[in-house]
Amino acid sequence: MKSKKMKSEGTVAPTLEDVAREAGLSPMTVSRALNNPKIVRPMTVARVMLAVEKTGYIPNMLAGGLASRRSKLIAVVVPQINNNMFVDTIQAISDTLAQRGYHMLLCVGGYDSDGEAALVATLLSRKPDGIVLTGIHHAPALKKRLINAALPVVEIWDLTPTPIDMLVGFSHEKVGRLSARYLLGKGYRRFGLLWTADQRALIRKQGVVDMLQSHVGCWFVEVKVGLPATMRLGRDGMQALLARAPELDAIICSSDTLAQGAILEAQSQGISVPQQLAVMGFGDLDFAACHLPSITTVAIDRWRLGQEAATMLADKIEGMTLSEPLRDLGFWLCERQSA
Known part of the structure; x- marks a missing residue:
């Protein structure tokens, strides 16, 4: 009687035997219904699942007796x-x-x-x-x-x-190379790089740098921002880039989120995008296509x-x-x- 009182007070977790008692079945049948329901009659499985719900029993999916030995x-x-x-x-x-x-x-x-x-x-x-x-x-x-x-x-x-x-x-390196190649093809030569410091972003940046350094007459400055990338950091980073090199004609960002902030900061300073300054992102996030202006970016099928x-x-x-x-x-x- 003492053990039943403890269970009713919720101090002891319900057991397989409790489920069997509730369902009016043997513990072995309950175990089979939970661990290998394909070999048990559907009506019996339904009866066991109802008892599980009533008792609040949590099956041990890591039990050694499981036929598949899988946790799922x-x-x-x-x-x-x-x-x-x-x-x-x-x-x-x-x-x-x-x-x-x-x-x-x-x-x-x-x-x-x-x-x-x-x-x-x-x-x-x-x-x-x-x-x-x-x-x-x-x-x-x-x-x-x-x-x-x-x-x-x-x-x-x-x-x-x-x-x-x-x-x-x-390949993140190839993404970086594509971004730089595209803007170089448009005639841009004075670049600002707005980047976070995560490993994959840095590989993309190296791809950008390799392309820019292979073209005579190109130069770049860069600003690193923290993680995670936010629109606020994009604005702050753009402000820092423009303070260092107001003659920039293109900005490459490590994400669309930073690009969005960069565009807003440029607009707040009276700089027209893309007429005076091009901005490019990465990721093709949901807002990129409907932003004003819409954001040029590199897409991945996420x-x-x-x-x-x-x-x-x-x-x-x-x-x-x-x-x-x-x-x-x-x-x-x-x-x-x-x-």
Whole structure:
């Protein structure tokens, strides 16, 4: 009687036996209905699920007796959740995984490789079926841990011929080169670079710099801003660039968000975009096409990136053979009014 009182007061979590008692079934039948419902009659499964709902029982998905030994949990590590660049990709991963019967555990790793390594170590103790990592620049200890865990891993938003396991992304260096080549082709020669300091953005910037330095008569100045990129930082960065070099004729930004702020700051100073100053972004975020002026940028299929990553991961978890573990989704130029 004492144990029943404790349960009614909510001090003891309901057990499998409680569910069996509520359903009027044996614990073995309840276990089968929860862990392998395909071999149990639908009416019995429904009876068990009703008892689960009434008792508030939480199945232990990591129990050693599970037929599949799977947690049905996928850990997705992104540097930020307040960055619009990742929103579509995260949603696509979640939706695609849900269709395959998996659940997404979203984690914020920041831009510090040691912090990411510590987070992943904690995640591995939760026994996920797979992990999605953002980028390819990880601490050596993290790579070693994942390889030893023999866990399916997909890296996204970057490109390398030597991923940890699988990869879906694009070349940030080539994005930078395309941006600079486009503006050079338009006749611009005096550049301002407005950039955040994350690893992938810096690779894009190096692509820009390589192109500019190969053209005689070009020069550039740069301003670094903090993370995450915001419209306010875009305005502040543009103000700093114009104070250093008021004769600039083109600005390349590491994101559309910074480009939006840069345009607003230019307009507030009476500088016409693009008549007096061209501004270019990156990412083709939702507002870029409808901004005034609309923002010239480089687009990535962020939704497809998430779909591909989730599909590759689920396929490998389920034992399917992947024809290509490395997928370059590419990118394209969106020529609009700002440049």
